Amino acid sequence: MGAQLGKKFFSKRPVYWTVILLLFLALIFSLLFAVTIGSSDIPFKDVYHVVFYKLFGIGDAAMGEGKIHDVVWFIRLPRLVLAAAIGMSLSICGVVMQAIVKNPLAEPYVLGISSGASLGATLSIMLGVGITFGSNYVGIMACLGAFLISIGVVALANIGGRATSVKLLLAGMALSSLCGAFSSFIVYFSNDQDGMKTVSYWMMGSLGGASWENNAVVVPISILGVLFFWTQYRTLNLMLLGDESAITLGTDLHPWRQLYLLVSSLMVGFAVYCAGVIGFVGLVIPHVVRMLFGTDHKKLVPLCALVGAIFLIWADVLCRIIITGMELPIGILTSMIGAPVFIWLMVRKKYGFGGKES
Template structure:
């Protein structure tokens, strides 16, 4: 189904309003029993420095809202936006509706990096962020390896990228499992398992300050490349016929996507399904044009992960569910539903 310019603008404004509402509403949820007035008093003071709320400039309420909850919500926004946008791009790059940021080995590479960091202490020079940084390096290294393999024996194409990603993913998983087996450290294994389930609990303003510009700039870049992304759905032969060679663009998009996913993994661990479900749902409703698909997926992905994180905080009393578990519980049935819909097809056409 197509979308007129006026319709697209209306949907964009509604989603932006819903995103702002989601951010403001989600910070009122948590295990700490705070009133809505206390929460927004802290936010009003920190954002606008209103003297009326100076009593909330410090103290336990201030710390819960401004140091714990608010950066966590913004981190959920960044991670959700980044994963959804990268999912759209990956599906176009490999011309496969089942692709997401993790199909091409990025998830396994990140997990391998985290495993090495925890088990062998590599990356200790990065201090408290060592596991996240090693995961980021693993994701980036895996992406470059996939590109290198896909270009062996000729220029890469969608099929070669998928096969290279599957092969590298299998190797990374095997190496990681082997490392866990030979070290046999139960504490380290538990830490690795918790990290690979994904969590936003470690959110800090410093981490948000790094991730936010990366995701925002990356999203704008991909939005500007909507013509090439649309051409990728037609295939290499059709694009060459139209006078555009997508080989270089495909490699650049892979690298930029890996950069965004690597930072998301560094900040929140491994969270699956966002880059798969959100593009599917948005494409079915609003059509296939990436000029509209990219910004809409960015907003929907951000909103989705914000509320998923709220669920993680409130489902279990005095505890927290890893967000990767909840997203998978939500995502798997939704994905099955999308797949069995007779009206579904890659690009929104009938299957």
């Protein structure tokens, strides 16, 4: 009863737009405050002098160079911006995946994208495949692996008839298992201890390799992806009703499922390229937002984008300060936070999906 009243309260238009505004302000605040936190003890005023000088040309020109400038501008701020972009991408892709397969357990990695990325990274690290791509060949191979597996999922699901949500889910599980088996096979027979450590660390996820060059690609893709799926809210809502209901309303969901899957894999592929595998963000964030605001994707998409960005920013901050002198891989932290929340959701046995309580 309380959950229903809360959902009705948050579904009101003034409340919804107020929450959007508050979350946007919280995102800006998170970026501005989190940039002052780190292993290096830098005074607040010096951090903001660097930021304002670099962004607006305001302040002392001496803040445009030096150790403090390098820490703030080349280490802290790029990784926070990357965290926000990846948080948006993973959350939105989680929402879309759950709509595509009509399964509240779905997330960006359930359809084999994670395993495809991990296979691409394993091939490059252990066997040197893709080394001609340059210094970022591991990330590029991971991105290609994720994208190729998503195409494979679509092709496999279309064998013997049109792809449905069930066939997409089964195809994703099959290819995920196959990629995982090949990755384990390569690691087992390579006998490369250093390579095994690198693969393990990459699979745990890290934002330590963030740079403005990578952000210039990832941030626009994340924002454009969010805007694209926001415009698709009607079709996403229809997917929750099922193919038969959609056809009676004059919409064939078959081509849209394939398009959304490919766009999602592109977004996740670039996230994996920059930060490795980060799980549970695309699973937990949509659930939490859906519990409060319902299943209408017109509201769900922007809210999940903002909440996901804020969540990953603060997850990254915790990774940098939770253990003195060390950085905890962010994939470990998101799993430690996400798994208990997901268990709580399952035990609670009530969450809105497809227009009704499950």
